[in-house]
Amino acid sequence: MPERSTSSVSAETPSAPPTGSLRPLSVHLLGPVDPLVAARAVAAREAAQKIPRVLADLAASRSVGRSLRLTDHDVRTALSSSAGRSPSTPFAWSARTARRGLGLAAVRSLVAGEARTPTEGARQAITGAIRSVREGSRASSAMDRWLAGLPGPGLAVVQAEAVTWATRLWSALDWSAFGPAPVIGRDRWWNSPHSSLLAVRSRAEVRSVVVDRDENPFSVHLVVLGGSRRPSVRAELSVVAMVEAVQAPRSLPPGRIVGWWPDSGHTVTVEVDRAALDVGVEAVAHTLASAEADPVVSEGVARAAA
Amino acid sequence: MVLVTPHAPAPDEVLALLRMGSDRRPRFDPELAGGLRAWLEDGAAELVAARGEDAPPLHLGPRLLWRDQDVAADAPPGDRREGPAASPYPIELVESCLVRALFRQLVTCGRIGDPLADALDALRVEPGRGAMVRHVGEMPGEAKAALSASLSSHVAQLVNLTPRFAAGWLPRTNDRVAIPLAGGRVVLCGTFDLLVGAPVPGTATLCALGVATGGRWAPARAALHYLALLEMVRSGVPPFRVALIHTAAGRYGVEDVLEEHLRAVVSHIVGRLALLARTSA
Numbered sequence: 003m004p005e006r007s008t009s010s011v012s013a014e015t016p017s018a019p020p021t022g023s024l025r026p027l028s029v030h031l032l033g034p035v036d037p038l039v040a041a042r043a044v045a046a047r048e049a050a051q052k053i054p055r056v057l058a059d060l061a062a063s064r065s066v067g068r069s070l071r072l073t074d075h076d077v078r079t080a081l082s083s084s085a086g087r088s089p090s091t092p093f094a095w096s097a098r099t100a101r102r103g104l105g106l107a108a109v110r111s112l113v114a115g116e117a118r119t120p121t122e123g124a125r126q127a128i129t130g131a132i133r134s135v136r137e138g139s140r141a142s143s144a145m146d147r148w149l150a151g152l153p154g155p156g157l158a159v160v161q162a163e164a165v166t167w168a169t170r171l172w173s174a175l176d177w178s179a180f181g182p183a184p185v186i187g188r189d190r191w192w193n194s195p196h197s198s199l200l201a202v203r204s205r206a207e208v209r210s211v212v213v214d215r216d217e218n219p220f221s222v223h224l225v226v227l228g229g230s231r232r233p234s235v236r237a238e239l240s241v242v243a244m245v246e247a248v249q250a251p252r253s254l255p256p257g258r259i260v261g262w263w264p265d266s267g268h269t270v271t272v273e274v275d276r277a278a279l280d281v282g283v284e285a286v287a288h289t290l291a292s293a294e295a296d297p298v299v300s301e302g303v304a305r306a307a308a
Numbered sequence: 309m310v311l312v313t314p315h316a317p318a319p320d321e322v323l324a325l326l327r328m329g330s331d332r333r334p335r336f337d338p339e340l341a342g343g344l345r346a347w348l349e350d351g352a353a354e355l356v357a358a359r360g361e362d363a364p365p366l367h368l369g370p371r372l373l374w375r376d377q378d379v380a381a382d383a384p385p386g387d388r389r390e391g392p393a394a395s396p397y398p399i400e401l402v403e404s405c406l407v408r409a410l411f412r413q414l415v416t417c418g419r420i421g422d423p424l425a426d427a428l429d430a431l432r433v434e435p436g437r438g439a440m441v442r443h444v445g446e447m448p449g450e451a452k453a454a455l456s457a458s459l460s461s462h463v464a465q466l467v468n469l470t471p472r473f474a475a476g477w478l479p480r481t482n483d484r485v486a487i488p489l490a491g492g493r494v495v496l497c498g499t500f501d502l503l504v505g506a507p508v509p510g511t512a513t514l515c516a517l518g519v520a521t522g523g524r525w526a527p528a529r530a531a532l533h534y535l536a537l538l539e540m541v542r543s544g545v546p547p548f549r550v551a552l553i554h555t556a557a558g559r560y561g562v563e564d565v566l567e568e569h570l571r572a573v574v575s576h577i578v579g580r581l582a583l584l585a586r587t588s589a
Contacts, residue, residue, distance in 0.1 A: 118475070
């Protein structure tokens with residue numbers, strides 16, 4: 003199966019933003035690429051070229067003929083298993099599971115100038131979703147159909163959750179500091195070119211481009227995190243780095259993945275080098291092993307990230 | 309704190325108090341957040357030493373932190389994690405959840421229809437609330453009628469007292485804050501019922517509004533100060549002003565957040581952590 007991406011970060015080279023008066027999260031995301039990362043970019047690129055084969059071999063030995071479509075949820079669940087895994091609950095739409103999709107749509111509208119406030123953006127997203135169902139659009143999603151069936155008070159809670167989610171993200175970044183317009187909330191699937199059974203998702207809420215001292219562009223990715231701070235988070239972010247790296251040269255090489263907990267304001271940054279890619283491969287291997295032990299993980303259900 | 313018990317509150321009185329003099333924001337020492345966090349970390353380290361490094365994370369919200377001040381009859385603003393042990397659904401907890409759902413609806417849509425029906429419709433889309441919805445659905449008719457009447461009373465106060473914030477104020481409900489201490493072994497957590505204002509680094513620009521559905525005023529106010537502290541640690545500055553709406557009493561209060569409030573809350577938390585450490589040892 004050929005590589006496929008649902009979106010790509012523009013290769014346009016931005017001018018480095020001034021970091022003196024930016025919000026902390028903007029500085030973390032858009033600051034200059036670590037010189038060490040830039041120096042090791044060639045080694046990382048070479049390592050990335052070998053990853054598809056390694057993952058395909060891993061999948062072949064684990065999948066037993068089943069499709070393995072790994073999401074960030076699968077990776078997080080597998081990595082937490084060593085610290086005492088809680089039984090996975092079946093996915094269901096709720097105000098919490100819908101807030102990311104609607105919140106991202108709201109932020110996208112704000113950045114595009116199509117909405118003036120998160121409230122307006124979220125309302126537009128919900129209205130559009132319901133309209134698509136009522137008009138019988140083939141593009142309507144499962145979430146759209148769920149929304150269309152809710153009574154007014156239920157929709158109010160869904161909108162309130164989406165507004166809070168969107169406001170936190172909207173308020174945390176300096177949107178004028180982005181060079182090219184950021185890509186907001188386009189998850190990317192990497193489909194293994196060697197195994198039709200394997201695909202891995204890279205989830206990031208905001209993607210942009212920064213340059214190193216020699217003006218070489220790198221992609222940077224902001225991942226909104228939930229739950230407790232956990233030792234596995236660097237490995238989770240390294241999977242995002244790995245998926246981005248194996249998509250090069252069709253998209254820019256990744257320079258940095260920033261994880262951000264809105265609840266606490268904490269961030270964790272993975273500067274992408276060969277070691278980070280190795281950690282990503284290890285995390286996927288661990289997830290595949292977990293999928294073998296627990297087939298529920300590999301049912302191919304793409305969960306909405308809370 | 310400006311504390312008012314109006315018989316017939318003037319429209320937008322709370323809003324006027326929140327906005328009054330808002331161009332004169334209180335200043336906070338930029339080093340204060342780090343100092344308060346260090347104080348909290350010291351308290352948490354003592355507790356972790358007593359509980360053991362491998363003990364599961366301890367999540368503390370205002371209910372546990374102010375337990376000795378008779379807050380059992382009410383879930384103060386910000387507290388969502390700890391429930392009373394006696395009954396899974398005491399009527400005070402049910403009312404608190406239903407009123408807060410209606411509060412979100414009021415802030416989001418500006419109107420409420422049938423309070424009980426609307427609140428239950430709202431809870432149905434919140435994860436983990438299905439059992440409570442079933443519990444209310446199975447209540448005897450008389451109890452349900454009493455609950456409905458009580459809700460109507462709370463809603464009347466909400467409608468009277470809750471300001472209508474324009475979308476440009478960025479009103480957001482249920483904004484959760486969780487501050488990990490001691491490497492995540494102790495987590496101070498809480499939820500703002502409502503935050504308004506655009507965050508600006510280094511400047512206190514937010515207002516917080518809390519809803520109390522019963523219980524005493526003092527612990528509900530302390531819970532708001534606690535949330536202000538969590539915001540200070542999260543972002544470096546607290547809300548500059550907080551408001552509390554007490555829907556059972558029909559009272560409200562508005563006050564500036566002062567450094568002394570934050571210090572008092574930290575002192576209380578550190579004392580509570582020391583007490584927990586002694587009981588854990």
